[in-house]
Amino acid sequence: MDVLEAIFTRRSIRKFTGEPLSQEELETVLKAGFSAPSAHNMQPWHFVVIKDADKLEHIAEKHPYGKMAPQAGCAVIVCGDSEKQTAEGFLVADCSAAMQNMLLAAHGIGLGAVWCGIYPQEDLMQLMIETAKLPKGIIPVGMMVIGRKAQERSQQDRYDSAKVHFGQW
Amino acid sequence: MDVLEAIFTRRSIRKFTGEPLSQEELETVLKAGFSAPSAHNMQPWHFVVIKDADKLEHIAEKHPYGKMAPQAGCAVIVCGDSEKQTAEGFLVADCSAAMQNMLLAAHGIGLGAVWCGIYPQEDLMQLMIETAKLPKGIIPVGMMVIGRKAQERSQQDRYDSAKVHFGQW
Numbered sequence: 001m002d003v004l005e006a007i008f009t010r011r012s013i014r015k016f017t018g019e020p021l022s023q024e025e026l027e028t029v030l031k032a033g034f035s036a037p038s039a040h041n042m043q044p045w046h047f048v049v050i051k052d053a054d055k056l057e058h059i060a061e062k063h064p065y066g067k068m069a070p071q072a073g074c075a076v077i078v079c080g081d082s083e084k085q086t087a088e089g090f091l092v093a094d095c096s097a098a099m100q101n102m103l104l105a106a107h108g109i110g111l112g113a114v115w116c117g118i119y120p121q122e123d124l125m126q127l128m129i130e131t132a133k134l135p136k137g138i139i140p141v142g143m144m145v146i147g148r149k150a151q152e153r154s155q156q157d158r159y160d161s162a163k164v165h166f167g168q169w
Numbered sequence: 170m171d172v173l174e175a176i177f178t179r180r181s182i183r184k185f186t187g188e189p190l191s192q193e194e195l196e197t198v199l200k201a202g203f204s205a206p207s208a209h210n211m212q213p214w215h216f217v218v219i220k221d222a223d224k225l226e227h228i229a230e231k232h233p234y235g236k237m238a239p240q241a242g243c244a245v246i247v248c249g250d251s252e253k254q255t256a257e258g259f260l261v262a263d264c265s266a267a268m269q270n271m272l273l274a275a276h277g278i279g280l281g282a283v284w285c286g287i288y289p290q291e292d293l294m295q296l297m298i299e300t301a302k303l304p305k306g307i308i309p310v311g312m313m314v315i316g317r318k319a320q321e322r323s324q325q326d327r328y329d330s331a332k333v334h335f336g337q338w
Contacts, residue, residue, distance in 0.1 A: 003274065004274060004277055030328070030333055032173070034327040034332075035327060037272065039286045048337065049333065049335050055336075089261055090289070096263075096266050097266070103206065120258030165217045165218065168302040169301055
């Protein structure tokens with residue numbers, strides 16, 4: 001799929017068939033995450049892949065926007081190492097760039113995915129820390145739920161010229 | 170360009186020919202920014218496009234990693250509206266997803282670009298607020314310097330299996 005088409009047609013997918021991903025598909029998506037830029041090229045990200053049904057059910061029960069995780073069959077928690085990148089604003093930016101790459105890669109190979117926000121919500125961060133047994137200093141920034149699409153969503157044009165400013169605000 | 174190729178071959182470009190972008194190219198890149206996902210689909214971003222030579226020189230003088238802005242001929246400050254999205258962690262994530270889309274779109278149409286970090290560094294935020302005359306509540310998250318490439322950079326494989334965790338950390 002062309003990169004512009006991928007960017008313009010990617011939508012959040014929340015309905016899945018339940019058919020599992022292949023290891024190759026998962027690796028392509030993870031490799032996309034690793035290909036993001038990061039502040040001072042610190043690459044401070046880690047990825048926790050969760051496929052265990054009980055863990056996905058637990059996430060679905062506790063995360064208000066994570067109900068589709070068990071049906072998707074896979075969640076990837078994108079985490080940042082706060083010892084490697086001590087400026088939390090940069091850490092969130094780096095992990096978000098990785099997440100966006102992963103969403104586009106998933107869409108590009110025909111999968112569906114959705115970004116479920118975690119950071120800075122304390123309760124959701126704690127849920128991820130416990131579920132993935134994250135060590136101290138590892139911050140869960142966001143969760144991608146990924147699987148085979150059971151819905152198609154049409155392209156949405158969000159361009160808003162009122163939000164583009166030339167020269168200054 | 171294929172989306173996976175774009176993701177895997179995109180690199181930060183810091184050398185530019187000085188030949189200006191077309192309005193169509195700039196709009197394609199901005200449209201990519203608008204196509205990012207955002208928490209609760211709030212779309213809290215704004216984009217300030219700076220082409221004025223004096224302003225670009227001022228940025229180059231004050232931003233330690235913005236020296237290439239005048240030669241590129243264009244900078245886009247990606248800002249977040251903190252009244253629209255009050256959770257600053259989400260605001261940074263949303264603007265970073267928009268930025269990553271823009272970097273990939275630029276690469277996909279043969280342009281070069283680099284993400285210069287702004288938030289959370291107070292001095293750089295203040296520089297952007299003054300240069301772009303940002304109103305209160307508008308947070309400069311990052312700056313993209315974009316132009317015509319005067320360098321090619323080879324693909325870099327950053328995949329690190331030590332940063333992928335299955336089931337739990």
